[in-house]
Amino acid sequence: MFLQDIKERGLRRWLNENPKIAGGVGGGLVVISLLYVSITLFRSCNPAVPAYTPGSVKSWYATEDGQNLYADDALLVPPFQKDGKTFYRAYVFKCPTGTQFVNHIEMYTPEAKTKMEEIRAKSGAPMLEYRAFSDKRLIKRAGGPKWLAYSPQDTSARNAAQRPQSKDCSGDQAVQVSPPGQ
DSSP states (O other): OHHHHHHHHOHHHHHHHOHHHHHHHHHHHHHHHHHHHHHHHHHHHOTTSOSSOTTSSEEEEEOTTSOSOEEEETTOOSSEEETTEEEEEEEEEEOTTSOEEEEEEEEEOHHHHHHHHHHHHHOSOHHHHHGGGGGGEEEEETTOSOOEEOOSSOOHHHHHHHSOOOSSSOTTTOEEOOOTTO
């Protein structure tokens, strides 16, 4: 019935003649839009809702000399023990020739490691909370002599340690390698 009226008189005229119906439909569309935006924002901003499942995000790990390389859960806090060896987060690069190498390794200070492990045990999304400890990382070249602490005042030594360096290729030719499944 009302569709026939709309067809004969046109939508604009019909809406002008039925303002309560027009207002109700318009208001309903606004409410639905607000609900959609609210739910979307809640899901994207709520740290209690992880964007991944534990174990699905991987990182490389290796011993201090860059050997015994393997990929495991990115939530592991280095250094940690496995098979009687100490493992650190490793940054792996690949030369154009296909040669893969561990450029540098990373660990956290003992205080930061303790707090991060507590967070991991309690939190549903520890990766979000781990960001607070980025300045508590120590890095060094695989097999290198000295651990370097984060220092916003002096980044030159840290940047040099992170720059890819291999006997098989120059740093600008090397490409960082992601763990399998990433």
